[in-house]
Structures are given as structure tokens and as C-alpha cells.
Amino acid sequence: MQLSDLTQRDEQDPLASKRMQFELPQDTIYLDGNSLGALPKASAKRVQEVVSQQWGNDLISSWNKHQWIELPLETAEKIAPLIGAAKDQVIVCDSISVNLFKLLTAALAMQTGRNIVVSEQGNFPTDLYMVQGIEALLGEQRCTLNSVATADIESALTEEVAVLMLTHVNFKTGRIHDMQRLTRLAQDKGILVLWDLAHSAGALPVELDKCNADFAVGCGYKYLNGGPGAPAFLYAASRHHDAIRQPLSGWMGHTSPFAFDEAYQPAPGIKQFLTGTPSVIAMAVLDAALEVFTDIDMYQLREKSVALTDSFLTLKEQQAALDELQLISPVDTSVRGSQLSFTHQNAYAICQALIDHGVVPDFRAPDIIRFGFTPLYLRYQDMHTAIEILVKVMSEKLYLQQQYQVKAAVT
Amino acid sequence: MQLSDLTQRDEQDPLASKRMQFELPQDTIYLDGNSLGALPKASAKRVQEVVSQQWGNDLISSWNKHQWIELPLETAEKIAPLIGAAKDQVIVCDSISVNLFKLLTAALAMQTGRNIVVSEQGNFPTDLYMVQGIEALLGEQRCTLNSVATADIESALTEEVAVLMLTHVNFKTGRIHDMQRLTRLAQDKGILVLWDLAHSAGALPVELDKCNADFAVGCGYKYLNGGPGAPAFLYAASRHHDAIRQPLSGWMGHTSPFAFDEAYQPAPGIKQFLTGTPSVIAMAVLDAALEVFTDIDMYQLREKSVALTDSFLTLKEQQAALDELQLISPVDTSVRGSQLSFTHQNAYAICQALIDHGVVPDFRAPDIIRFGFTPLYLRYQDMHTAIEILVKVMSEKLYLQQQYQVKAAVT
Structure with missing residues (x-):
């Protein structure tokens, strides 16, 4: 060559x-766009606009005038086609770690009588750490991490398992898991499947809906080029929206945040996964970065x-x-x-x-x-x-x- | 007049x-700086620098070269004097809601045999919602919210109470609680005290250390002028750093994140409260905004x-x-x-x-x-x-x- x-x-x-x-x-x-994506020109332009014009000049009115309040969903709608997700199943918020916590605790609660979270040795540490945090919080009878060698994943999928949590593309080796096959094998045993798309989203086609994935999380700052520490995204298949309840029940996930009710009532659909007030600047930068993908x-x-x-x-x-x-x-x-x-x-x-x-x-x-x-x-x-x-x-x-x-x- | x-x-x-x-x-x-503070010129300048120069040009090397990795502590060191906190007790991360979750679950775990969180009717809803989320997750025998009328706070402080969680300045009325008195009364009964400083930090003198507060959270986007949805801050008194363990145990709170160990080991001190990768852009904007306070x-x-x-x-x-x-x-x-x-x-x-x-x-x-x-x-x-x-x-x-x-x- x-x-x-x-x-x-x-x-x-x-x-x-x-x-x-x-x-x-x-x-x-x-050659490090898998750690921090490069700066899209659209993001450099947008951040100026959001800071100087929207924040600086329009101040609080921007929540309506520039629809800041819609950003978590609007940005997510740009990510959804990249990961094979039909509308209203993706939302942009928090970090991967925090989103894992929401989904894992919620999934465990749906799996009465099961307490094991199967994952993989060599998975990105934060994924394993979050399960360990849940284990310490809820006790082993409600959550136990079983982190197995790659070759042992399939045999670990038993009927005691509540959740299979895997990273689609391994951060060290770049090895891709067969999402369709593993999701099916796990679901055959009644296991809910949670995919971490940190090294997939924006890098390769992902077919969450087609694979019948239950849940997923992913990263805004790698292949999506959303800037250092960009907000993460979270996917929950619509079929779970009614049954699920996540514990980080902050006001942005309330069905009517500005009613200031004192009892939490989750928003319908994917919005229930919001927690606190998101960084508008960070999210707008990611939103602009995703414009690069519109015709991809x-x-x-x-x-x-x-x-x-x-x-x-x-x-x-x-x-x-x-x-x-x-x-x-x-x-x-x-x-x-x-x-x-x-x-x-x-x-x-x-x-x-x-x-x-x-x-x-x-x-x-x-x-x-x-x-x-x-x-x-x-x-x-x-x-x-x-x-x-x-x-x-x-x-x-x-x-x-x-x-x-x-x-x-x-x- | x-x-x-x-x-x-x-x-x-x-x-x-x-x-x-x-x-x-x-x-x-x-007259709405208590909802979204105005744009400091230093922030407008810094965001340009961080986006165009640090991200755009220096890319991944900026984590070291521009010390992005230090931002959660560096920004916190600028907030600490405004809230009467000695060094190494404050960190900037996530949202108030997420930080409340960390502190409440950790505080409940420290309070063996106690399960009540006392708060106030009319508190900002997210504070109450987060306790309700914990209640649903852990069960009432481990967490029960007792939200009482303002006049009944003192009489609610019994020896069954684990945590007193109050917002220092009420978001609707602007009424200030007597932090010193309430902290003392609660601690006399063995209760841990958590203050929400959303409407205090940057608006009036706060004396966390002097009042012997256990924990606090606060907002970056109100009186600190850190921009829409700016990262929040978290305070934990040093006397608790060894005993405490928060469940959102993400990689940024690990003692050695870049060792990629598979077992979570919390960082010593206040850094253990970090979870996922923070938005560098959002945090840098807040950090610059705090320069306004240096001589205040x-x-x-x-x-x-x-x-x-x-x-x-x-x-x-x-x-x-x-x-x-x-x-x-x-x-x-x-x-x-x-x-x-x-x-x-x-x-x-x-x-x-x-x-x-x-x-x-x-x-x-x-x-x-x-x-x-x-x-x-x-x-x-x-x-x-x-x-x-x-x-x-x-x-x-x-x-x-x-x-x-x-x-x-x-x-």
C-alpha cells in the first residue's frame, strides 16, 4: 500500500x-476522537450564540424563547437515528455513570426475585463501579455484580440474572459484541439488557430497536463530538415507560415541574429520566455538534x-x-x-x-x-x-x- | 424616598x-438573578478560550495542559470562602438533585436505626422529590420523609430522625432559616444536617463551618452567575470524609481513575463525591464567573x-x-x-x-x-x-x- x-x-x-x-x-x-471528539465549527458558533445572545441578552426568557427547556429531547432526537431508536425513547442528561444508576436501579426493581447484574471483566470501570455502588446501597440480596470473562458471558445468563449490562465496543480492545444475539439470549431467560454505547454511538451503526434492547446509555463527547464532558444520553424502550420508576426523581423529570407540587409524579415517557437542571451551554454545544450527522x-x-x-x-x-x-x-x-x-x-x-x-x-x-x-x-x-x-x-x-x-x- | x-x-x-x-x-x-444570574464578561471570554483554544486546538491534551481534571476542585475553592467552608470540603459536580441523592443516601447509611428525613413543606420541590425517590428505592424502613410546617420543624427533631434537610433561604418567600440554631438543635438529637444553599450562596454570608453543618448543596446558576444549568456544588464537613460512602460511585470519584481498576475505591476526601466526567465547558464558565467574587x-x-x-x-x-x-x-x-x-x-x-x-x-x-x-x-x-x-x-x-x-x- x-x-x-x-x-x-x-x-x-x-x-x-x-x-x-x-x-x-x-x-x-x-487519533483520539474516541476519547474526545474534535470541535465542530457549528459548536463553536452555537456556544457564542447561547452565551452572548441567549444568556447574556435574553436571560431567563430564553428557557421559553430559545426553547432551552426542550433541549434534552431535541438533542436526543438527533442521536436517536444514529443508534436505531424510534422517536421518544432517548433523552440527553447527566453523565453515563448517573444514567447507569437510574437504569440499573429501575431495572432491578422490575425484576422481582432476581438480583444479579452480569457484566464483563474489562468493561469500562465506571460501569462496574456503579453496580458496586448499588450493591453497597441496596445490599447483596437486591444487587450482586457478576463480572465474568468474555467467554463466560453466555453461560452466565441464568434465570437468577436481573440485568445484563455490557459495553457494545470495548474501550481497550475495540471488540464489538453481537448485540442482537446477546440481547436475545438474555431475554430468553427473562433478563433485561442494558447496552453502553460509549464507543459505538457515532462510530458505527447501532440498531437498538431492531435488537430489541431494553436500555442503553452513551457518551456525548467521543464520536458525537459534543465537547469535553458533554452530557450523556439514555435510551429506554417505550414498552418499559409505564412500568419503570427511576430513583433520581428530580424536578426536571416531574410531569409538571413548574407547578411546584410537593409530591413527585414522573413525567410520562422518556422525560421521567431527567433529574436536575441540565447545563444548557453544554447541551447546546452537543446539539450543534450533531448537525454534522444530519446527512450521514x-x-x-x-x-x-x-x-x-x-x-x-x-x-x-x-x-x-x-x-x-x-x-x-x-x-x-x-x-x-x-x-x-x-x-x-x-x-x-x-x-x-x-x-x-x-x-x-x-x-x-x-x-x-x-x-x-x-x-x-x-x-x-x-x-x-x-x-x-x-x-x-x-x-x-x-x-x-x-x-x-x-x-x-x-x- | x-x-x-x-x-x-x-x-x-x-x-x-x-x-x-x-x-x-x-x-x-x-430582577431575576435568583433564577438565572447575568453573564459575567469573564465567562464570555473564558468560554471562547475553552472551546476554541483548549478543545479546538489542544484537544485531549487539555485535561493535563489546561488542568481540566482539577476544575471540580479549583472551582470549588472559589466557592468555599463564600459559604464559610475551610479548604477541601467543597466540590463542584452534577446538579443539586443528584448531589442531594449522594448526601442523603450516604447520611442515612451513617445513621443506623434511624430512617426519618425531616424537611419543610414549601421547600423547593426537587429536595422533597429526591427524598421520595430514595424512599421508593430503599423502602420506608430505611427512609421516610417527614415534611412539616415551618413552625413544627423544631418539635419534629426527635431521636428517630436521621437527617434534617432544609433550604437556607426559601425559594418562594425568601425567608432565612437560623442555620446555627437549627443545626445545633438537630445535632443535639444526633441528627445530621444538610443545607440547600440554592438561594444563599453568593447572595448573603453563609457560615457552614461556624454553624458546624454536616452537609450542604448549592446552585451555580443563581447568585453565582455560572450560566444556565451550571454545575452545582456539594459540601461535606471533613470530619465525615472517612466514614462516608456515597452510592453514585463513578470513575471520577475513584482514588485512581486512570488505573482502570475494576473494584471501586473511593478517592480520599471530598473527591469521592465526583461521579461521571463533568462538563468542562459548563464548569469553566462557572469558574470564570466566580472571579467576580474574588475581592467581595x-x-x-x-x-x-x-x-x-x-x-x-x-x-x-x-x-x-x-x-x-x-x-x-x-x-x-x-x-x-x-x-x-x-x-x-x-x-x-x-x-x-x-x-x-x-x-x-x-x-x-x-x-x-x-x-x-x-x-x-x-x-x-x-x-x-x-x-x-x-x-x-x-x-x-x-x-x-x-x-x-x-x-x-x-x-
């Missing part, structure tokens, strides 16, 4: 013009994502200097998300050296270098440049330099 | 120059607040046309926050007519007109203008016009 092959693919890329919708730093190949076919996006990871891997394998980097992502593209992860004992320092030379991956303890591939703003030719720099870092052992060894607070 | 008296007070006002630090709309007297003496601010409400009330009482407006805030300034509330059967329409004529109060169902007085950006002369317009609206019965009767989504 040559640079010319890649520039040719760029010329033919139907998504090529999407790159123009982002502000991207000069001389940087950003997620299957076409996925095609480019696969082609990008494949190109990167092919180029990597052509370089003996990169043999030390051990792939831990699946080779089979059908079960690989929009990322490639490699292990190396100097992973941290390699990441730092790469960043210093204009290629931005991230490090995941203890020894993983993670490259994320965002089809919206990456070019095929970037794969070539990134590999060139990676070869330089590895062959010249630049990562052994002292300045790359010092660990920062966030790694 | 004449306009000239008021302009003279403006000339002598040591806080007069603070008004220059805000972007304020032309020809508007904004809260006792001096309180003096102006009292003088503003007193001027407004004196002017109001000089006008027979305003007799129909019934004061429901205390007359005694020592127990009155930075607001004045009046009832009238046409309260909603009166608010709308006032807004249309350049004076912005807010409506609180069913019949309250609420005027908030923010000493940082209001002038004494504004009291005169506001009363003039109020007289016009009332004497000409402008509120009876059709267009002021139509209720908006947020009222």
Missing part, C-alpha cells in the same frame, strides 16, 4: 468534505471506518520496526470498532513521543496504545503520515528520551 | 463598579442586598396603586434573603406585562411574583425605575391585556 493509493481514496471519499465542518489543529493527526449514512461511515483501520494495519504490518507493537484489537473487521489497540511495555512513553511528533493516540494502563479513527475528519493519507511518524518513534527509540517518561495526571 | 436619594446611594456604593463586570441587556432591570466582602454585599430590598419595599409602600400586591416575604430584614415576593391573583400576567415593559421578575405558581435583587449588578436607582413601571402596569391594569395571559412552558 502506497501513499498514492491513499490520496486516491481521499479523492473518491464521499465523506471527505465532512472534515471541513471541524476545527482541527495544524500539523496534527488526531451510518453504514457509509462504518465503511470508511473499517477502511481506515484496515489501511493503518496494513501499513503497520509492512514495517518491521513496528513488530514490537502487539495488536490486541480483533483482526476480523466485523467485530472491530473504530479503533486499533496495541500493547508495548513502553506504551506510555511511546504515546508521549507520538504526541510530541504530531500524532495523537492515547494510553490506557498498563500497557496499551489506543488509536481511534474518526471517519468524519480523518483522511486516508493521514494513515500514511501517522505510520511514518510511528516508525520514526519506534526505530529511533525516541520514546526512551527522559521527557516522555514523566506521567501526567490524566493518562 | 426620592430618585435623588437613590442616585446618591449609587454614587457612594462601594460595589458600584462590579456592574461593569457583567454583560447586561439595554433598557432592562433584571460578603457582609458588604449583604448590606447592599438589604438596602436594595428595603428601598424597593419603601417605594412600593408609597404607592397606593401597589396595595393589591401582598408581601409574603418577611418584613424583618434579618430573616429575609435577597428577594421580595408578593401575591396577586393575576401574578402570572403581571409578570409578563412587567417583562414586556423592561422589568424582569419571575412567577412562581400559583400566585407569586418574585423579585430577586443581585447587589453585584443592580443599582439603587433601578429600584425607582422598577417601581415606576410596576405602578404603570398595576394602575393601568396592563396585565389584563390578552397577550399577557398566555402561559409559556417555563413560568
Whole structure:
């Protein structure tokens, strides 16, 4: 594979013009959109408008005038098609962690006589931590985490299990779970299924309704490009809306918040999952970011994502200097998300050296270098440049330099 | 009281120059800073910097380079002196509702054998709703809300009570509770005390440490001017940090989030109250807004607040046309926050007519007109203008016009 092959693919890329919708730093190949998506120009514009005009000038009247009150649903309506959710099943609010708490406690309450939450070792820690928090709060007789090896998930699905909670695409390896199959297997045993879409939403097609998923949560700041710490989203299938009751019953989830009744009465439908007053600024930034997706076919996006990871891997394998980097992502593209992860004992320092030379991956303890591939703003030719720099870092052992060894607070 | 008296007070006002630090709309007297504070110029500047430079250009590296990871504590350190809290007891995160959930569940767990949460009828609904959510989740034998009339609070403090949860300044009437006395009375019975400072923080001096408060929550978007839906804050007295365990145990509250351990281990101290990834943009806006307070003496601010409400009330009482407006805030300034509330059967329409004529109060169902007085950006002369317009609206019965009767989504 040559640079010319890649520039040719760029010329033919139907998504090529999407790159123009982002502000991207000069001389940087950003392979960390799976940790923090790049800045959409629409978000930079919207934040100005919301802060200076809406807040600054229209002040409190903006809740009506600029429909701030509708943002959690309006923003969610832009996410719904990306995750295969029909209308009125998605809402934007809080963080993934808080939304997991709402859904897990509510799902456990629906599952009389069952107390086990099955999850996976190697899942993103916050998912496991939230179950542990619920376990400590409710006691083991009402909630017990059973975190099993990937190979043991299916056999763990017994009739004592209340909830199966999995992350669709693993944050370390990029491995994709078979959502349809696992949802069906679990539901056959009466288990409710909760998917974490942190590394899927905006990166690959997700079919929540088609898979008959019960619940899902997802992240606004990764592939949806909603800005650092953007609000998260929550999906609950409509069939559950009447039966469910979540315990974080704040005023924004009340059926009539401005009546100031003293008894909580949940709003009908998905709005019952709101809790406190959401950050309008943060949500508006995410809302604007989602404009990039309005004309996107997620299957076409996925095609480019696969082609990008494949190109990167092919180029990597052509370089003996990169043999030390051990792939831990699946080779089979059908079960690989929009990322490639490699292990190396100097992973941290390699990441730092790469960043210093204009290629931005991230490090995941203890020894993983993670490259994320965002089809919206990456070019095929970037794969070539990134590999060139990676070869330089590895062959010249630049990562052994002292300045790359010092660990920062966030790694 | 004449306009000239008021302009003279403006000339002598040591806080007069603070008004220059805000972007304020032309020809508007904004008496709703207790619902949404005005835009500080520093926030408008900071949001640009965070979005365009930090996010847009420095991307993921900003978590270290611009110390995003430190924001929840750094922003909290600016709030701590305003609420009388020594270092390391305050953190900025989530919403008031979510923070109430953390503190209430944690406090209940500390109070073996006690299950009652005493609160007050007429408290802000979300406070009551969150207890109701916990009651439904844990069962009445672990949590029961006892919401009593204001006059019955003291007699409700028995040895069955686990937590006393009160809002320091009532959102409807502006009545201030005696924090020191109530905290002491409750603690004499072994009760933990949780204060909601939504209408106090930034409006009047609060002395959490001095009053020996156990816990508190507060709002970023009212008197702290942190923007619509700004993150909230949480206070937990250091003496509780070792014993307490909150159930929303997300990765940001882990002692070592980037180690990606699978077992939750709370961070020491106040950081254990973090849950998910916070909105950096929203928090940075609040952080910048707090710069306005760096040289503020809260006792001096309180003096102006009292003088503003007193001027407004004196002017109001000089006008027979305003007799129909019934004061429901205390007359005694020592127990009155930075607001004045009046009832009238046409309260909603009166608010709308006032807004249309350049004076912005807010409506609180069913019949309250609420005027908030923010000493940082209001002038004494504004009291005169506001009363003039109020007289016009009332004497000409402008509120009876059709267009002021139509209720908006947020009222």
C-alpha cells in the first residue's frame, strides 16, 4: 500500500468534505476522537450564540424563547437515528455513570426475585463501579455484580440474572459484541439488557430497536463530538415507560415541574429520566455538534471506518520496526470498532513521543496504545503520515528520551 | 424616598463598579438573578478560550495542559470562602438533585436505626422529590420523609430522625432559616444536617463551618452567575470524609481513575463525591464567573442586598396603586434573603406585562411574583425605575391585556 493509493481514496471519499465542518489543529493527526471528539465549527458558533445572545441578552426568557427547556429531547432526537431508536425513547442528561444508576436501579426493581447484574471483566470501570455502588446501597440480596470473562458471558445468563449490562465496543480492545444475539439470549431467560454505547454511538451503526434492547446509555463527547464532558444520553424502550420508576426523581423529570407540587409524579415517557437542571451551554454545544450527522449514512461511515483501520494495519504490518507493537484489537473487521489497540511495555512513553511528533493516540494502563479513527475528519493519507511518524518513534527509540517518561495526571 | 436619594446611594456604593463586570441587556432591570444570574464578561471570554483554544486546538491534551481534571476542585475553592467552608470540603459536580441523592443516601447509611428525613413543606420541590425517590428505592424502613410546617420543624427533631434537610433561604418567600440554631438543635438529637444553599450562596454570608453543618448543596446558576444549568456544588464537613460512602460511585470519584481498576475505591476526601466526567465547558464558565467574587466582602454585599430590598419595599409602600400586591416575604430584614415576593391573583400576567415593559421578575405558581435583587449588578436607582413601571402596569391594569395571559412552558 502506497501513499498514492491513499490520496486516491481521499479523492473518491464521499465523506471527505465532512472534515471541513471541524476545527482541527495544524500539523496534527488526531487519533483520539474516541476519547474526545474534535470541535465542530457549528459548536463553536452555537456556544457564542447561547452565551452572548441567549444568556447574556435574553436571560431567563430564553428557557421559553430559545426553547432551552426542550433541549434534552431535541438533542436526543438527533442521536436517536444514529443508534436505531424510534422517536421518544432517548433523552440527553447527566453523565453515563448517573444514567447507569437510574437504569440499573429501575431495572432491578422490575425484576422481582432476581438480583444479579452480569457484566464483563474489562468493561469500562465506571460501569462496574456503579453496580458496586448499588450493591453497597441496596445490599447483596437486591444487587450482586457478576463480572465474568468474555467467554463466560453466555453461560452466565441464568434465570437468577436481573440485568445484563455490557459495553457494545470495548474501550481497550475495540471488540464489538453481537448485540442482537446477546440481547436475545438474555431475554430468553427473562433478563433485561442494558447496552453502553460509549464507543459505538457515532462510530458505527447501532440498531437498538431492531435488537430489541431494553436500555442503553452513551457518551456525548467521543464520536458525537459534543465537547469535553458533554452530557450523556439514555435510551429506554417505550414498552418499559409505564412500568419503570427511576430513583433520581428530580424536578426536571416531574410531569409538571413548574407547578411546584410537593409530591413527585414522573413525567410520562422518556422525560421521567431527567433529574436536575441540565447545563444548557453544554447541551447546546452537543446539539450543534450533531448537525454534522444530519446527512450521514451510518453504514457509509462504518465503511470508511473499517477502511481506515484496515489501511493503518496494513501499513503497520509492512514495517518491521513496528513488530514490537502487539495488536490486541480483533483482526476480523466485523467485530472491530473504530479503533486499533496495541500493547508495548513502553506504551506510555511511546504515546508521549507520538504526541510530541504530531500524532495523537492515547494510553490506557498498563500497557496499551489506543488509536481511534474518526471517519468524519480523518483522511486516508493521514494513515500514511501517522505510520511514518510511528516508525520514526519506534526505530529511533525516541520514546526512551527522559521527557516522555514523566506521567501526567490524566493518562 | 426620592430618585435623588437613590442616585446618591449609587454614587457612594462601594460595589458600584462590579456592574461593569457583567454583560447586561439595554433598557432592562433584571430582577431575576435568583433564577438565572447575568453573564459575567469573564465567562464570555473564558468560554471562547475553552472551546476554541483548549478543545479546538489542544484537544485531549487539555485535561493535563489546561488542568481540566482539577476544575471540580479549583472551582470549588472559589466557592468555599463564600459559604464559610475551610479548604477541601467543597466540590463542584452534577446538579443539586443528584448531589442531594449522594448526601442523603450516604447520611442515612451513617445513621443506623434511624430512617426519618425531616424537611419543610414549601421547600423547593426537587429536595422533597429526591427524598421520595430514595424512599421508593430503599423502602420506608430505611427512609421516610417527614415534611412539616415551618413552625413544627423544631418539635419534629426527635431521636428517630436521621437527617434534617432544609433550604437556607426559601425559594418562594425568601425567608432565612437560623442555620446555627437549627443545626445545633438537630445535632443535639444526633441528627445530621444538610443545607440547600440554592438561594444563599453568593447572595448573603453563609457560615457552614461556624454553624458546624454536616452537609450542604448549592446552585451555580443563581447568585453565582455560572450560566444556565451550571454545575452545582456539594459540601461535606471533613470530619465525615472517612466514614462516608456515597452510592453514585463513578470513575471520577475513584482514588485512581486512570488505573482502570475494576473494584471501586473511593478517592480520599471530598473527591469521592465526583461521579461521571463533568462538563468542562459548563464548569469553566462557572469558574470564570466566580472571579467576580474574588475581592467581595460578603457582609458588604449583604448590606447592599438589604438596602436594595428595603428601598424597593419603601417605594412600593408609597404607592397606593401597589396595595393589591401582598408581601409574603418577611418584613424583618434579618430573616429575609435577597428577594421580595408578593401575591396577586393575576401574578402570572403581571409578570409578563412587567417583562414586556423592561422589568424582569419571575412567577412562581400559583400566585407569586418574585423579585430577586443581585447587589453585584443592580443599582439603587433601578429600584425607582422598577417601581415606576410596576405602578404603570398595576394602575393601568396592563396585565389584563390578552397577550399577557398566555402561559409559556417555563413560568
